[in-house]
Amino acid sequence: MNRFKHAGVIGAGAWGTALAQVCARAGLAVTLQAREPEVVESIAARRENTLFLPGVALEPEIAAVADMAGLSSCDLILAVAPAQHLRSALKALAPHLRAGTPVVLCAKGVEQGTLKLMTEVAAETLPDAPLAVLSGPSFAGEVARNLPTAVTLACEDEALGRAIAEAIATPTFRPYIAGDMIGAEAGGAVKNVLAIACGIVEGKGLGRSAHAALITRGFAELTRLAMALGARAETVAGLCGLGDLVLTCSSPQSRNMSVGLALGGGMTLTEALAGKLSVAEGVASAPAVRDLATRLGVEMPICQAVAAILAGEAQVDAAIAGLLSRPLKSEA
Numbered sequence: 517m518n519r520f521k522h523a524g525v526i527g528a529g530a531w532g533t534a535l536a537q538v539c540a541r542a543g544l545a546v547t548l549q550a551r552e553p554e555v556v557e558s559i560a561a562r563r564e565n566t567l568f569l570p571g572v573a574l575e576p577e578i579a580a581v582a583d584m585a586g587l588s589s590c591d592l593i594l595a596v597a598p599a600q601h602l603r604s605a606l607k608a609l610a611p612h613l614r615a616g617t618p619v620v621l622c623a624k625g626v627e628q629g630t631l632k633l634m635t636e637v638a639a640e641t642l643p644d645a646p647l648a649v650l651s652g653p654s655f656a657g658e659v660a661r662n663l664p665t666a667v668t669l670a671c672e673d674e675a676l677g678r679a680i681a682e683a684i685a686t687p688t689f690r691p692y693i694a695g696d697m698i699g700a701e702a703g704g705a706v707k708n709v710l711a712i713a714c715g716i717v718e719g720k721g722l723g724r725s726a727h728a729a730l731i732t733r734g735f736a737e738l739t740r741l742a743m744a745l746g747a748r749a750e751t752v753a754g755l756c757g758l759g760d761l762v763l764t765c766s767s768p769q770s771r772n773m774s775v776g777l778a779l780g781g782g783m784t785l786t787e788a789l790a791g792k793l794s795v796a797e798g799v800a801s802a803p804a805v806r807d808l809a810t811r812l813g814v815e816m817p818i819c820q821a822v823a824a825i826l827a828g829e830a831q832v833d834a835a836i837a838g839l840l841s842r843p844l845k846s847e848a
């Protein structure tokens with residue numbers, strides 16, 4: 517028996533739209549909130565999100581609305597606005613959120629300026645809402661087309677986490693339950709920065725060995741930061757950390773990796789982002805991850821190099837040379 521009946525999804529980008537598909541397939545009524553009138557119109561008229569997820573036929577249970585007020589009857593909210601817009605999106609939701617309605621945070625990033633994780637942003641904007649985090653290897657286009665994956669659903673309240681997982685699970689979308697929300701969100705935020713690094717390695721043609729070494733040393737960085745934030749190592753070794761890192765560092769389908777590919781191929785950041793509607797979260801999160809690492813005294817040379825390249829403080833070749841010439845050290 518499903519405890520939830522009606523999911524509201526904030527943000528009709530590729531991932532919000534894919535998660536609306538998942539919820540509809542799981543048997544929930546779904547209201548998808550989009551800011552762009554053309555997205556609302558295209559979903560209503562053509563059953564397609566022509567702007568962010570073209571070519572995917574949307575389930576009939578999905579209704580699109582422009583106004584947050586349209587989410588007032590939902591008993592489960594999935595917040596899928598990008599990390600830098602989550603605060604404003606949740607503030608706009610607040611007056612329309614029914615008391616006790618759980619909010620599942622699906623963005624992967626760290627807020628610039630405040631250096632806050634998504635659970636911290638949500639705790640400040642919706643202090644009474646029960647929170648959960650959904651993260652893991654999941655390209656929106658694949659999930660929307662019903663290809664299989666497994667993700668982490670983290671919630672401090674185990675019973676609530678289980679109820680949300682049961683409500684949104686389908687034969688092709690398999691949430692594993694965890695209690696460690698910080699681990700789940702730290703994994704998702706840092707892997708985006710590392711995917712830019714992997715793209716640079718690919719774009720420069722540095723080979724498969726460099727790629728594997730970068731993923732492994734990147735995972736060490738991700739784990740160190742997550743644990744300094746209070747996460748458990750086993751969480752980041754799961755779908756939301758290692759799983760998502762492997763996916764995002766392995767395919768040009770990743771927007772983050774494709775930014776890295778362009779940089780490695782000699783483009784500037786402005787050229788790499790030109791004409792792109794979709795977000796590459798690692799670009800905005802890299803400076804925040806770097807500042808967080810500095811604040812917590814965590815060594816993250818790869819993420820620091822990515823942040824320096826994106827900020828125009830270092831050239832790609834010099835950053836690579838700098839990483840390779842660091843003093844030899846213990847692997848642990």
Ligand SMILES: NC(=O)C1=CN([C@@H]2O[C@H](COP(=O)(O)OP(=O)(O)OC[C@H]3O[C@@H](n4cnc5c(N)ncnc54)[C@H](OP(=O)(O)O)[C@@H]3O)[C@@H](O)[C@H]2O)C=CC1
Binds near residue numbers: 568
């Ligand atoms: N795409 C993917 O495969 C996956 C993405 N994610 C994560 O999901 C989050 C959303 O990404 P995704 O759906 O791909 O985004 P897209 O790049 O597809 O779409 C852009 C999103 O940004 C939103 N947006 C743009 N400007 C603003 C603004 N000023 N205020 C509020 N919202 C704004 C849009 O909201 P609106 O529709 O209202 O215009 C839209 O949801 C990111 O954190 C990403 O890392 C996680 C897993 C997979």
Ligand SMILES: O=C(CO)COP(=O)(O)O
Binds near residue numbers: 655711763770771772
């Ligand atoms: O988070 C993702 C897959 O799990 C999507 O990655 P990109 O945002 O890099 O496309």
